[in-house]
Amino acid sequence: MLQATTLKFLKDLKKNNNRPWFEGHRKQYEATKEDFLAMLEKLIAAMGSFDAPIAALKAKDCTFRINRDVRFSKDKSPYKTNIAGYFNRNGKKANGSGYYLHIEPGGSFAAGGIWMPEPKDLAKIRQEIDYSFDEWKKIMGNSAFKKTFTEGIKGDALVRPPKGYDDSNPAIAFIKQKSFIVTRPFTDAEVQSKNFVKDVAATFKTMKPLIDFLNAAVE
Template sequence: MLEPQTLTFLKQLKKNNNKPWFDAHRAQYEAARIDFQNFIQLVIDRLQQSDPSITGTIARNCMFRINRDIRFSNDKTPYKTNFGASIKTGGRKSGLAGYYFHLEPGSSFVGGGLWMPEAPALKAVRQEIDYNWDEFQAIIKAKTFQKNFGDVYSADEIRLSTVPKGYEKDNPAIEYLKLKSFIAETSITDEELFTASLHKKTVAAFEALQPLLQFINRAITD
């Protein structure tokens, strides 16, 4: 579980997203960051029992910085109003598919996959889906996957409006081949964040995601 003060800090940061306020409340930020870090480490320690590839992973190395990159953005607010952690084989920047936990008031979720990969990886995953359509279907139709995620995420911002080059529109997998990211997620209410079972729900969701991650990473690394 997470401490209510952690969510309170993020709510206040959203209303006061400026450096003077942040500097004056740095102690609260550090407490919130450590709370989130401890939770992620608990999840890692439980998850590595079913996914040995993340054994020895340190939570602080999975977490994203609170500072925003504003160099090319019209939004000049300096801080993110969420905490995020990416847990994956080889570390957060490995380029492989992995697990993700997003903490944000009113918008928290647990999930993972492969987000906006470079062209070679994207091509490899599409080819893997095309060549192994029955296997991919079995993964996303498995009871545990359906219970946790329903389906892979397929909003307009991560999918092509046309058929990708090299494929026909009558390909049975075409709706998945149009995707530019291969992820799944399930939302978490603010109330659930403070329950003792939060880490168990998170680990269960991550375990349901494992076959999809293995499928994607096989495509990238083989």
């Protein structure tokens, strides 16, 4: 679980997204950061029970800076109004598929998969879906998977089939995808629940067959 003060800080930051306010509330930010890291350490330990390499990760290496990169953005707000963690067995900056947790008042969610992979990796994923469509259908059709990820695979998709495929391919709806992401939302009350770590870990465990499929494709 996360403390109510963590969500309050993020709400207040959204209303006061400027450096003077942030510096005046740095102690609250540090407390928010520590609360999140403590929760992530528990989550990593729980994930290690079903994805052993994840257990070797350190929470501080799975998080992102609060500062936004505003160089190419019209929005010059200096800070993110969320905190997030990404868990990939090969590290935060590794290619491939991983697990993601996003905490934002009114918009928290757990997600996983691979977002906009490099063309060579995208081609491998499409080929693997085509060659192993029975396995893919088994993952997509799993009852727990469908119940947890009600929107199915998300992300931008092509209008036309990519080169080498046609609309008659039974897997074409997935082959057209440019990203392969599943998500599950969490309410603010759920984020603050004593069962939050357990629920997020269960969500990640349910998506693990997808993570494994995508990683096998690109590796």
